[in-house]
Amino acid sequence: MDECRLRGLIEEVRAGALSRRRFVQAMVGLGLTAPLAAQMLAAAGVAQAQPKVQYAPTRRGGGGALKVLWWQSPTLLNPHFATGTKDQDGSRIFYDPLAAFDPDGNLVPILAAEIPSSQNGAVAKDGKSVTWRLKKGVVWHDGKPFTADDIVFNWEYAADSATAATTISSYKDIARIDKLDSHTVKLVFKNPTPFWADGFCGYRGMILPKHLFEPFKGAKSREAPANLKPVGTGAYRFVDFKPGDIVRGELNPAYHMPNRPHFDTIEMKGGGDAVSAGRAVVQTAEYDYAWNMQVEEEIMRRMEQGGRGKFETSPGGNIEHIQCNQTDPWKEVDGERSSVKAPHPFLTDPAVRQALSLLVDRASVQEEIYGRGGQVTPNFLNSPSKYVSKANRAEFNVEKAVQILEAAGWKKGADGIRAKGDKKLKMVYQTSINAPRQKTQAIVKQAAAKAGIEIEIKSITASVYFSSDAANPDIYSRFSTDIQMYTTTQASPDPQTFMEQFASWEVSAKDNKYQGRNITRWRSEEYDKLFRAAETELDPVKRAALFIRMNDLVIQNVIVVPVLWRNKVQAVSSRLRGAEISGWDNDTAFLYNWFRA
Amino acid sequence: MSRYVVRRLLIAVPVIFGISLVLFTILALAPGDPFEELATNPNVPPEVRMNLRAKFGLDDPLPVRYTRWLTSMLRGDWGFSFVSRVNVDTLIVQRLPTSLFVLGSAQLLGLLIALPIGTYSALRPYSVFDQVTTTFAFIGFSLPTFFTGLVFILVFSLWLDWLPFIYRADISAAGWRWWWEHARQAAMPVAVLGLFQGATLTRFVRSAVLDVVRLDYVNTARAKGLSERATVVKHVVRNALIPVVTLVALQIPGIFTGAVITEQIFRIPGIGSLLISSILANDTPVIMAITFVFSCLVVIFNLVADLLYGWLDPRIAYR
Numbered sequence: 068m069d070e071c072r073l074r075g076l077i078e079e080v081r082a083g084a085l086s087r088r089r090f091v092q093a094m095v096g097l098g099l100t101a102p103l104a105a106q107m108l109a110a111a112g113v114a115q116a117q118p119k120v121q122y123a124p125t126r127r128g129g130g131g132a133l134k135v136l137w138w139q140s141p142t143l144l145n146p147h148f149a150t151g152t153k154d155q156d157g158s159r160i161f162y163d164p165l166a167a168f169d170p171d172g173n174l175v176p177i178l179a180a181e182i183p184s185s186q187n188g189a190v191a192k193d194g195k196s197v198t199w200r201l202k203k204g205v206v207w208h209d210g211k212p213f214t215a216d217d218i219v220f221n222w223e224y225a226a227d228s229a230t231a232a233t234t235i236s237s238y239k240d241i242a243r244i245d246k247l248d249s250h251t252v253k254l255v256f257k258n259p260t261p262f263w264a265d266g267f268c269g270y271r272g273m274i275l276p277k278h279l280f281e282p283f284k285g286a287k288s289r290e291a292p293a294n295l296k297p298v299g300t301g302a303y304r305f306v307d308f309k310p311g312d313i314v315r316g317e318l319n320p321a322y323h324m325p326n327r328p329h330f331d332t333i334e335m336k337g338g339g340d341a342v343s344a345g346r347a348v349v350q351t352a353e354y355d356y357a358w359n360m361q362v363e364e365e366i367m368r369r370m371e372q373g374g375r376g377k378f379e380t381s382p383g384g385n386i387e388h389i390q391c392n393q394t395d396p397w398k399e400v401d402g403e404r405s406s407v408k409a410p411h412p413f414l415t416d417p418a419v420r421q422a423l424s425l426l427v428d429r430a431s432v433q434e435e436i437y438g439r440g441g442q443v444t445p446n447f448l449n450s451p452s453k454y455v456s457k458a459n460r461a462e463f464n465v466e467k468a469v470q471i472l473e474a475a476g477w478k479k480g481a482d483g484i485r486a487k488g489d490k491k492l493k494m495v496y497q498t499s500i501n502a503p504r505q506k507t508q509a510i511v512k513q514a515a516a517k518a519g520i521e522i523e524i525k526s527i528t529a530s531v532y533f534s535s536d537a538a539n540p541d542i543y544s545r546f547s548t549d550i551q552m553y554t555t556t557q558a559s560p561d562p563q564t565f566m567e568q569f570a571s572w573e574v575s576a577k578d579n580k581y582q583g584r585n586i587t588r589w590r591s592e593e594y595d596k597l598f599r600a601a602e603t604e605l606d607p608v609k610r611a612a613l614f615i616r617m618n619d620l621v622i623q624n625v626i627v628v629p630v631l632w633r634n635k636v637q638a639v640s641s642r643l644r645g646a647e648i649s650g651w652d653n654d655t656a657f658l659y660n661w662f663r664a
Numbered sequence: 665m666s667r668y669v670v671r672r673l674l675i676a677v678p679v680i681f682g683i684s685l686v687l688f689t690i691l692a693l694a695p696g697d698p699f700e701e702l703a704t705n706p707n708v709p710p711e712v713r714m715n716l717r718a719k720f721g722l723d724d725p726l727p728v729r730y731t732r733w734l735t736s737m738l739r740g741d742w743g744f745s746f747v748s749r750v751n752v753d754t755l756i757v758q759r760l761p762t763s764l765f766v767l768g769s770a771q772l773l774g775l776l777i778a779l780p781i782g783t784y785s786a787l788r789p790y791s792v793f794d795q796v797t798t799t800f801a802f803i804g805f806s807l808p809t810f811f812t813g814l815v816f817i818l819v820f821s822l823w824l825d826w827l828p829f830i831y832r833a834d835i836s837a838a839g840w841r842w843w844w845e846h847a848r849q850a851a852m853p854v855a856v857l858g859l860f861q862g863a864t865l866t867r868f869v870r871s872a873v874l875d876v877v878r879l880d881y882v883n884t885a886r887a888k889g890l891s892e893r894a895t896v897v898k899h900v901v902r903n904a905l906i907p908v909v910t911l912v913a914l915q916i917p918g919i920f921t922g923a924v925i926t927e928q929i930f931r932i933p934g935i936g937s938l939l940i941s942s943i944l945a946n947d948t949p950v951i952m953a954i955t956f957v958f959s960c961l962v963v964i965f966n967l968v969a970d971l972l973y974g975w976l977d978p979r980i981a982y983r
Contacts, residue, residue, distance in 0.1 A: 132836075136830070142745075142747045142748040142945075143747070143748045143749055143750075148749065150699065150702055150747070228711070228712075228715060231712060231715045231716050231719060232712070233702060233708045233712055235708075235709060235712055236707050236708065236709050237707070271707070286719075289744070289749050294749065295750060307834065309758050309759075309833070309933060310745070310747075310748035310750050310755060310758075311747075311748065311933070311937070311938060311941050312758075312759075312833065312933035312937075313832070313833065313834070313933065315834070332836070334832075336830060336832065336931065337931075338928070338931040338932075338933065338937055338941075339830075339928060339929070339931040340928075343817075343829070343929075343931075346822065346829075347829065347830055350822055351821055351822065351825065351828075351829070353828050353829075353830055354830070528695075528696075529700075530695070530696035530700055530944065530946060531695040531696050533700045534695060534696045534697045534700050534946075536695060536696070536697055539695050541695075559707050564707055579710075580710075580714075582710035582713075582714075
């Protein structure tokens with residue numbers, strides 16, 4: 068899929084021969100994100116589809132209580148401190164961003180009066196600035212007006228490294244923000260920025276009130292009383308918060324959208340586990356909605372039989388994948404295992420990696436283990452669609468794997484394990500402790516044994532595996548085994564940060580306390596060049612073509628073996644309407660549209 | 665007596681100090697860190713995590729961290745949670761009433777079941793009543809609470825649809841409805857814990873009463889013509905309950921620390937669920953505070969139990 072094909076497809080969308088949604092799906096299939104696909108269409112001047120929201124209530128309030136379950140409940144309500152989506156979801160009840168990402172990746176204005184575009188002149192041609200016009204007449208829950216000063220403050224607050232905001236990456240590349248008038252701001256970037264809708268949009272875009280947080284910028288950020296008692300512009304006003312237990316809110320009578328919200332109160336209850344949360348919505352209807360249903364397919368089907376609710380899915384960008392270590396985890400060089408100075412004895416052989424990819428039975432993993440929680444994927448970020456590049460196919464074929472290994476000179480020894488010279492195809496396969504992962508490990512191990520590869524399975528407690536304790540050899544970023552498997556989250560609407568994990572300068576090593584993001588330690592000049600080009604390419608179509616090419620490099624070289632594209636799964640009561648969940652934004656991003664039938 | 669109390673209290677100081685040192689060391693040596701979730705999110709630069717670690721003093725050597733914790737604890741500063749950045753004492757105060765209510769009611773229910781049943785079956789050992797209650801008591805304390813909890817949910821919430829299985833600490837109703845809602849949601853967890861507690865106590869009460877009922881003074885009481893009721897209530901039970909009182913006193917610290925598993929099943933926002941979520945999140949200040957308070961309570965209530973024993977049974981003297 069090169070630039071030419073992409074332009075062709077965009078023309079098809081313009082002519083109406085291809086639907087917007089199919090186009091976006093196809094782009095996601097090529098390893099892009101829906102927001103980037105939407106940006107390509109916008110830049111080409113294909114008008115954004117009017118979001119068709121079916122919102123029935125004709126007045127504000129009167130909906131009673133909305134009860135939702137987050138089995139991991141929010142522990143803090145300052146969106147800039149959020150350590151996970153749970154905290155962002157909780158904060159989003161009270162705070163708004165300038166714009167949110169809908170399921171197709173389109174920007175929906177929330178606190179912005181309109182979405183900037185090159186057509187309306189708000190996006191600079193050189194990619195160095197973008198101008199946002201803010202909605203007028205919006206007030207904070209305490210009655211103070213929302214103005215451009217708040218936008219400028221949020222940038223100062225989040226970009227200050229002393230604040231220790233987890234959102235810093237979305238704000239640190241903004242050079243300055245010019246306040247053009249009380250309701251217009253111009254964001255000036257340090258470098259040409261092709262994807263400008265990162266700060267102030269979606270997950271990391273929620274805006275805090277300047278008048279309450281100004282004294283608590285920087286080192287004193289923890290002391291702000293509003294960290295626990297949010298005052299935002301959102302559809303619901305703060306009532307009560309008990310960390311790890313409950314968040315309560317009530318209707319905001321001054322909300323800036325007409326007839327919204329529908330519910331008089333909202334209650335987000337936490338604790339427990341996913342399965343019983345699903346039961347409380349789908350079986351007993353005690354609650355209206357439950358988040359992140361990591362439940363086995365069979366159990367979901369049984370619960371749905373009562374007809375009081377169902378489990379819905381929305382595709383996002385999370386990928387469960389197996390990484391092939393390009394360095395030798397068993398040889399210590401300068402006190403470091405998996406050092407770039409020691410190449411892996413056999414995983415550097417493309418034939419072995421090809422064979423490994425053929426030995427992962429993705430279809431069985433999807434059907435038997437994940438069910439509707441995942442989709443089979445051949446690409447690092449992929450969805451089944453007719454536009455998927457023919458070069459990348461999710462194939463499970465033991466015979467073919469055997470042929471490839473034979474041809475490359477890996478012969479079966481007396482013990483049934485293939486070897487070449489003194490190198491034996493024995494691998495250690497690690498992942499975190501989690502039932503579906505252990506089942507997947509077993510499926511891969513079985514198939515590999517048939518092809519003459521011996522796999523030893525290792526599982527590590529998640530709290531150890533994903534910790535940042537550089538002294539522990541079991542952390543995923545030290546990668547002290549041959550292959551490993553986990554889910555990487557594509558929490559950003561733009562693929563750039565995500566794709567940086569294969570750049571050679573990101574190699575995880577002792578020198579950077581294993582903080583580098585390139586865990587496979589794969590280094591490719593071609594990839595680096597493509598990445599550098601994408602960083603500054605302003606034409607979204609050309610840039611998309613670069614990302615697709617990068618994705619293909621990773622997949623065709625089998626640096627990672629994608630297993631599943633994981634969906635967001637949520638339990639929704641049959642009485643709840645309008646709960647459209649975007650895979651590119653928080654579950655509560657469009658809370659203002661929820662209502663009860 | 666007062667010299668005894670003072671001596672015991674003085675011994676308690678090094679014990680509590682030792683406990684805190686052991687707890688702190690184990691927690692510090694345990695793998696994992698509170699910012700684990702940030703590690704897998706590609707959008708959070710590693711510097712943020714490093715910055716937070718430095719800010720919360722996680723990179724300092726162990727003795728420094730322990731001394732800092734100890735000195736601030738002595739000054740009454742419990743520190744703040746790494747996860748929610750809320751002061752630890754605030755978090756505990758938020759959770760304590762719920763735990764006290766649920767576990768206190770369960771303890772009460774256990775006693776209400778155990779006292780009459782245990783006494784009655786001891787007075788008629790090996791009767792049908794005794795056999796039946798003994799069987800139920802054995803079933804009761806062999807079944808773990810997580811099992812009975814799930815069975816209760818299955819029967820009363822899913823099949824019969826009578827009771828909610830999600831506990832809410834703050835119910836937005838007033839008056840009678842508030843009481844009704846509270847009773848409904850507390851019914852299952854209190855029953856689960858209370859029946860378990862009751863089963864264990866029943867056996868205990870039974871054997872305590874059995875020990876006493878055979879003694880000569882009981883026969884004397886009967887021989888001098890006291891009614892059966894007076895004999896049992898005034899002479900048998902009064903003496904038999906001395907060890908039971910001690911046992912109950914020793915169980916009181918447990919009420920303050922919550923029931924980890926039951927709280928998790930019914931989503932009760934008590935101390936137990938706070939402890940488990942803090943352990944999962946490696947939130948050291950909260951874990952330290954809860955476990956430390958628990959050990960202090962255990963030490964104190966051990967002393968209280970000993971004193972109660974002496975007060976109830978004058979044969980025991982303190983030196």
